Amino acid sequence: MAQESGINALGQFQLTTGFGAFGKAIEFTNSNQMMLLAAVIVTSLFVIALRQRALVPGRMQGLAEISYEFVHNMVLDTIGEEGKRFFPFVFTLFAFILIGNILGLFPYFFAFTSHIAITGALALFVFALSTLVGFWYHGIGFLKFFSPPGVPGWLLPLLIPIEIVSFLSRPISLSVRLFANITAGHVMWEVFAGFMLMLVSGLGAVGVVAAIIPLGLNIALTALEFLVAFLQAYVFAILTCLYLHDAIHMH
Amino acid sequence: MRRTTILLAATTLGLTPAIAVAEGKMPQMDFANPLTGAQVVWMAVIMVALYFILARWALPRIGGVIENRHNRIASDLETARRAKAEAEHAVRELNLAIQNARESSQGAIAEAVNAAKERARAQSSTLNERLDAQISAAETEIEAARRAAVNALGPIARDVASSLLHRLTGEAVEPGRVDQAIAALSTQG
Numbered sequence: 001m002a003q004e005s006g007i008n009a010l011g012q013f014q015l016t017t018g019f020g021a022f023g024k025a026i027e028f029t030n031s032n033q034m035m036l037l038a039a040v041i042v043t044s045l046f047v048i049a050l051r052q053r054a055l056v057p058g059r060m061q062g063l064a065e066i067s068y069e070f071v072h073n074m075v076l077d078t079i080g081e082e083g084k085r086f087f088p089f090v091f092t093l094f095a096f097i098l099i100g101n102i103l104g105l106f107p108y109f110f111a112f113t114s115h116i117a118i119t120g121a122l123a124l125f126v127f128a129l130s131t132l133v134g135f136w137y138h139g140i141g142f143l144k145f146f147s148p149p150g151v152p153g154w155l156l157p158l159l160i161p162i163e164i165v166s167f168l169s170r171p172i173s174l175s176v177r178l179f180a181n182i183t184a185g186h187v188m189w190e191v192f193a194g195f196m197l198m199l200v201s202g203l204g205a206v207g208v209v210a211a212i213i214p215l216g217l218n219i220a221l222t223a224l225e226f227l228v229a230f231l232q233a234y235v236f237a238i239l240t241c242l243y244l245h246d247a248i249h250m251h
Numbered sequence: 252m253r254r255t256t257i258l259l260a261a262t263t264l265g266l267t268p269a270i271a272v273a274e275g276k277m278p279q280m281d282f283a284n285p286l287t288g289a290q291v292v293w294m295a296v297i298m299v300a301l302y303f304i305l306a307r308w309a310l311p312r313i314g315g316v317i318e319n320r321h322n323r324i325a326s327d328l329e330t331a332r333r334a335k336a337e338a339e340h341a342v343r344e345l346n347l348a349i350q351n352a353r354e355s356s357q358g359a360i361a362e363a364v365n366a367a368k369e370r371a372r373a374q375s376s377t378l379n380e381r382l383d384a385q386i387s388a389a390e391t392e393i394e395a396a397r398r399a400a401v402n403a404l405g406p407i408a409r410d411v412a413s414s415l416l417h418r419l420t421g422e423a424v425e426p427g428r429v430d431q432a433i434a435a436l437s438t439q440g
Contacts, residue, residue, distance in 0.1 A: 010277050011278075013278040013279055014278045015278060015284060015286040015287060015290060016286075017286065027285060027286060027289035028289075028293055029286045029289060029293065031290045031294075032290050032293040032294065035293070035294055035297045035298075036297055039297050039298075039304075042301060042305070043301070043304055043305075046304075046308075046309035046312075046313065049313065050309065050312050050313065053312075053316050055319075055320055055323060057316075061316075064309075064313055065313060065316070065317055068310065068313045068314065068317065069317065072314075087310070088302060088305055088306030088310055089306075091310060092298065092301055092302045092305050092306070095301075095305070096298060096301060112290070112294070115287070115290070116279050116280070117279070117282070117288065117290065117291050118290065118291065118294060121291045121294065121295075183279065
């Protein structure tokens with residue numbers, strides 16, 4: 001369908017190089033441009049917020065403080081007191097993904113969280129970190145994580161492989177959830193936009209009127225995508241906290 | 252949250268494979284493209300930089316600002332609480348002072364009343380004494396006047412009786428007989 005209208009719904013995910021010849025030489029991609037922009041936005045927010053340092057915060061300072069306290073509470077509530085040392089990491093992850101998701105919603109911008117290589121790398125890092133933290137806190141005893149307490153012995157041969165598989169599937173579900181959500185939203189946008197062009201080119205004046213329906217769907221989808229952009233960043237961050245909690249407290 | 256996830260998962264499952272088939276490969280799955288790997292390397296660089304900016308500079312400072320505010324609010328509340336306690340203490344002292352003043356003033360009033368009564372009593376007793384003295388003096392004077400009058404009555408009666416007898420009888424009367432007759436009359440009456 002999209003092929004007929006000459007629209008490639010997946011073209012928006014095509015990687016190119018940014019920053020001209022220099023970017024081409026160092027393979028700095030268009031997705032990296034967006035990452036850099038996201039990092040600059042996050043840093044700027046704090047630069048502006050910290051320039052005021054008012055007792056009664058203004059808008060930008062309020063935004064920085066709200067995001068700080070939001071993630072801080074999430075980390076402390078989920079991981080506990082030990083979570084304090086992971087707070088900067090979780091905050092970086094949350095801010096990076098959230099701003100990346102939101103930047104991806106703007107036309108002609110690139111959604112780097114729609115790339116499985118990116119989300120997979122992030123998820124693998126979280127997985128590796130939580131596993132290392134588990135061994136750091138409990139040594140070899142962290143392997144007991146795979147045999148839940150209070151389970152009869154004859155069940156263990158069945159249960160331990162299940163626990164191991166569910167543990168190993170964490171980075172997969174973590175990365176695919178984010179990648180699929182962002183990709184799906186962007187594909188649907190382009191597919192509905194393609195419908196509009198098909199209706200207009202195929203049905204003429206009637207098609208122009210009928211194209212209001214996919215247009216309305218796209219508008220509704222925009223609102224949904226803003227929700228998803230926040231929600232998926234939140235889900236990624238809270239699951240990171242949960243994995244770290246499991247590593248520190250063993251259930 | 253779960254509903255949107257399910258919805259999007261369903262749409263992903265429903266749409267993406269169809270499109271992927273229609274369009275050929277998804278760019279995300281094109282791992283032969285060197286840029287797919289390169290973007291991950293650059294992401295690592297950017298995220299490490301962002302992590303150090305946030306962890307070393309931004310987050311501790313924002314945390315400090317927030318903590319500062321919490322401390323300020325706590326100290327302000329503490330000051331207010333102390334001021335309230337002081338005010339309550341002052342009110343208690345004021346009430347106590349009012350009560351004391353009332354009691355002492357009542358004592359003073361009672362004392363003044365007693366003193367006035369005492370003085371009035373003293374005054375009235377001296378006045379009574381003087382009046383009594385005057386009355387007794389007046390009684391003595393009256394008694395003396397009465398006695399003088401009674402003493403003066405004898406010669407008057409003799410003179411009257413003498414002149415009456417003289418008129419009636421036309422003779423001079425012996426003074427001694429008149430005195431005897433009067434004496435006899437006065438012992439009788």
